[in-house]
Amino acid sequence: MHRCLELARRGAGQVAPNPLVGAVLVQGEVVLAEGWHRRFGGPHAEVECLRAFGDGPVPEDAVMVVSLEPCSHHGKTPPCADLLVERGVKRVVIGQRDPFAEVAGRGVERLRAAGVQVTEGVLERECRWTNRRFNTRHEQGRPYVVLKWASTSDGLLDKHPREQRGVQRISGPEAHLLVHRWRAVEQAVLVGSRTVVNDDPAL
Known part of the structure; x- marks a missing residue:
């Protein structure tokens, strides 16, 4: 998750009003691929990570670690939760749930409904701090000042x-x-x- 946050911060100044998100696909101690949300309207971190991994089958024991809950709605990009299911990811580790009203736990629900094992709240405090602007807007309805x-x-x-x-x-x-x-x-x-x-x- 520390690496996810390092990657996420690379999008600072480029992705607003979207959140900063990093994703790492690991198999045991081996990093298979990495990705982050690079620009507003562009592919999300999970998409970038799976593109970096390639078109081959995702190993059964691979884990997708992502700093923010995968999205579950159609916006500028398709739902990342659906992509993870389609690509056969069996386990997902999440830093924090997405406070955006159109996601807000629905990404986790979609993954679990498809049989994906989901672990939440890993380095949640650090993940929330990284997205303090995004969280303030969606949780308190005001800008971060x-x-x-x-x-x-x-x-x-x-x-x-x-x-x-x-x-x-x-x-x-x-x-x-x-x-x-x-x-x-x-x-x-x-x-x-x-x-x-x-x-x-x-x-």
């Missing part, structure tokens, strides 16, 4: 009079790098009107 501000050690936002302001950084280089990482994966940046007027930020 990151609040960021910079202040001096005594709690001031800027200790210089306006006429003395130049290009100054209150934050250190680590915070600067972190903010740019956030901006790369978030969908919007909001600032106050006074920030725009006074600081003319290069958003």
